[in-house]
Amino acid sequence: MLNGKLKCVTTSVLRRKTAFHRAFSSLNIIGSGDQSYIHHIGKEPLIYRNVGQQLQLTASQYGSNEAIVSCHEDKRYTFQNLLVEVDRVAAGLRKLGLQRGDAVGLWSPNYVHWYISMLGAARAGLVSVGINPAYQNSEMEYCLKKVDIKAIIAPESFKSTNYYEILRDICPDIAHAEPGRIKSDKFPHLRAVIINNAASQERLKGALSFNELLDMGSAEEQAQIGKLQHTIQPESPCNVQFTSGTTGNPKAALLSHLNFVNNGMHVANRNELEGERICVQVPLFHAFGVGITIMAAMCKGAAMVLPAAGFAPADSLQAISKERCTVIHGTPTMYVDLIAAQRELAVPLGKIKKAITGGATVSPQLILDVKQVLGVERMHSVYGLTETTAVVFQSIPGEAEDCVLDSVGHVTDHIEIKVVNEQGHLVPFGQPGELCVRGYLTMLGYHGDAEKTEEIYGSDKWLHTGDKFILDRNGYGRIVGRIKDMIIRGGENIFPKEVEDFLNGHPQVVEAHVIGVPDERLGEELCAFVRLEAGVDPKTFTRDSLKAYSKGKIAHFKVPFYVVPVDSFPKTTSGKVQKFKLLPQYTDKINTQALNA
Structure with missing residues (x-):
């Protein structure tokens, strides 16, 4: 039994404040002077309800609405x-x-x-x-x-x-x-x-x-x-999510009914999902699927449309068209593939109100491509972790476009946020540090692993995310990178996301991911793995050509020393790129070059 068996310890900061004012002026947030702490109280109270009660309430309110349409199984349920x-x-x-x-x-x-x-x-x-x-x-x-x-x-x-x-x-x-x-x-x-x-x-x-x-x-x-x-009881366990770790066995995050219902309702409210039809590209087993998609759709009577059993861009396009989907859910890599498929197939998609993305960081260029190629009216971001029931930050209806381009959204309702340095002290707004979260949405703990639970939770119940983050006093924030992913090149701290965002804006690049590789002199050097546009000769996309393109646009020490063109990236089923699998590809390339020298 899981119930009762868990022992645990329960390119710059956003500066366009005039443009942001309309988006956050009415939000009920409490800060801490100039330090990176915010408590977003929210306008509506938390819901004390379990998942089963929420489903019953939805059936009474939206009974004749379609709940789910499975295109590949030809099944429909109200x-x-x-x-x-x-x-x-x-x-x-x-x-x-x-x-x-x-x-x-x-x-x-x-x-x-x-x-x-x-x-x-x-x-x-x-x-x-x-x-x-x-x-x-x-x-x-x-x-x-x-x-x-x-x-x-x-x-x-x-x-x-x-x-x-x-x-x-x-x-x-x-x-x-x-x-x-x-x-x-x-x-x-x-x-x-x-x-x-x-x-x-x-x-x-x-x-x-x-x-x-x-x-x-x-x-x-x-x-x-x-x-x-x-x-x-709403506080009782409801679901286990296995974390997608890169080393060792995955941890089992235990989530409650209260986590699910409230996070689902806040996602549904922010994304205005009532009566919408959602093209579901994400896997249902994942936090994006079960939290952001299933629970949010259920809370507001929205329809979930399953194009295929597994992600298939062409099937997604057909489902959007035939089922008149008004919302798309997907990870950044899914949108990259969806855009490529639409450029080839040119499927008539109809009116798409919004595309919601999460699960990984997203580049500004990708957001622009989603709007231009797919015809999406608005792009919404969500950010969170498995351990926080999916969503911590998310977009606000009617916010300025710059908010989506420059941030992961605004802190969601009824939670506390702080950003701390290595000693655990608050950093000023606009300065990077580790993001910590406290509130109803944090997991009950890791099942059967009190030690790991205590590592991520402080005795004060703050959950340490491990994400390097910048928080603005208006409640918006952005990811700088993972603390453990930081590359130290000759004493310079470099976060891969900044370089990846830059490379993704290159006209010949479809998708780029950057890792640190060993270097005798500098300790680490940057290696960029790039998926190129169709028709681009990989032999012409070199470090020298990249240096020429980068001149005057990015600091010289951030230009990748190694460039490795690839046809695809190793990914988890949920669409996350497995960067730890890229290092062996770099090693193989270097060894091959040495043998052929």
Whole structure:
């Protein structure tokens, strides 16, 4: 059980203030003189409600609105229909013997059954666990053990991954068990494997089908789910998000119903989502999918449109067109690919009110391309962490365009923000330091890891983000980089994002990422990996050509010494570029050059 089992310790600063005034003049923020501290009280009180209660309220307010449209599955649900299906899942999970606080693993790309199961687990008082659908045997074994997963729901297969076979390989007892009654010494908590195999309808040994789960609870047991809601405390665990770390095993961030409902409502309010239709390119298992997308859409009766099970730019364009999407959700790398596809396909997209981006830093050039190529009226930024239920900063309706170009948004409601130096002291507004957050949105802690929880939390409940950040007294902020990503070149501190933003403005560059590489004399040197526009000869894009382009535009020591053209970047399923995988590519290039010299 997760419930009750956690032990934890609970190019410049923005200077265009005249342009910003309209955007923040009415916001209720309290500062601390000239020091980087803000408490944004907000205009509306926090909501004391669990996820199941929020779904029920939405169904009563927006019942006939479409809740989700899965283009690739040809399925549609209104919020009224959705609530019925969700309670069927909840009743089925309880019928399997799962009890309050038990963990239910959701291991799947973007299918409707993921969405229904996540909400069903919440309505049953269980804890859903979002698992990356790209995970393989050893990673899945780690997840099953880390949070004591009792039931796991997955498709039979997707592309080259057969989920059932992986589960059977790591737990052979499944194949010899009665469905729903798995007994395994290796995984003592695991009881049920539920496979959505609607396409084949093949009976898989030891597994229940998703349709069988839906039919397990009687009509009376399904009706009892509604009556159960008042017993589920908003502060209780609701979801586990595995952090996408670059070294070691991922940590399991435990989030509450209160986290989900309130962050979802504040995202929905800021982005004015009521009645909108959202093209969902992000994976549902990720914090962007479950927090910024599912919860925000549900709070305001917005429709989620799933173009494909996995991100596919052409499918996204077709979904936007056919389903009349008015909002797009995606990470920066997804927008890069979407823009490239639209330049090639020229799909008629209709009126798109806003594109919401998060999950990584975004360059000013990309924002301009989104508006010009996709015809988006406004770009909205969100910034946050898994440990903060997705959103800490976000755009404000009607703000000046410079706010989006120069910041990650304005601090969201009902939280405190401060920026500190290495000694933990506040820095002045406009000076870089580590961003710290305190408020309702911070996680309950890392499940089963009190030591890591205490590292990220201070005894005063401030959560240390690890992000190098600049805060302005008006509540807007911007990321300078990750504290650990800073490159020290001959004593000069360089943050990769600044250089990346510059390179992304180059007319021949589609996307650029910068890392530090070892250098005998300087300690570290800059290496830029660039994806070039179609038709550009990589041999002509060299350090010398880049130096010529950079003259008078950026300091000489920030011009990358090494330039490596690439066809693509290694990415997580959620679209984040895995920079730690770039260093071996640099090493291979240098070794190859040495052999050919």
